[in-house]
Amino acid sequence: MNIALWTAQGLLAFVYLIAGGLKVIRPREQLVATGRLDWMKDRSDAAVKAVGAVEILGALGVILPEATGIARILIPIAAVGLVIVQIGALRVHLSRNERQPLPVNVILLLLAAFVAIGRIVG
Numbered sequence: 001m002n003i004a005l006w007t008a009q010g011l012l013a014f015v016y017l018i019a020g021g022l023k024v025i026r027p028r029e030q031l032v033a034t035g036r037l038d039w040m041k042d043r044s045d046a047a048v049k050a051v052g053a054v055e056i057l058g059a060l061g062v063i064l065p066e067a068t069g070i071a072r073i074l075i076p077i078a079a080v081g082l083v084i085v086q087i088g089a090l091r092v093h094l095s096r097n098e099r100q101p102l103p104v105n106v107i108l109l110l111l112a113a114f115v116a117i118g119r120i121v122g
Helices: 002-025 028-032 038-042 045-068 074-095 102-121
Strands: none
Touching: 002 045, 002 074, 002 102, 028 038, 028 045, 045 074, 045 102, 074 102
16 A cells, blocks of 8 residues: 555656646746646736645655655645645636546546545555
């Protein structure tokens, strides 16, 4: 079980570090120009940067406490935070009638929920 949790945590950290990092580092207009992030057209630069920062914090929160052995209680808290991020993402995509990103959002939500529950119970 621990291997499965570590795998899920690693995958979540990888995905959210990249996604959050891009949102924090790149200008919103450049991200919108890719054609895959149309939801950002309706959001401010600050909102996009805030989402990116939350994603980075969640990524660090699911890895660093276990890797360092310090404050392991933060792992399920960070994982719940990532569940909330995905609920928000699902809401935004559904309201914009964007169906393509939904499977990835659901998979990330389930992975984060698995980590949250697994680290609370285990």
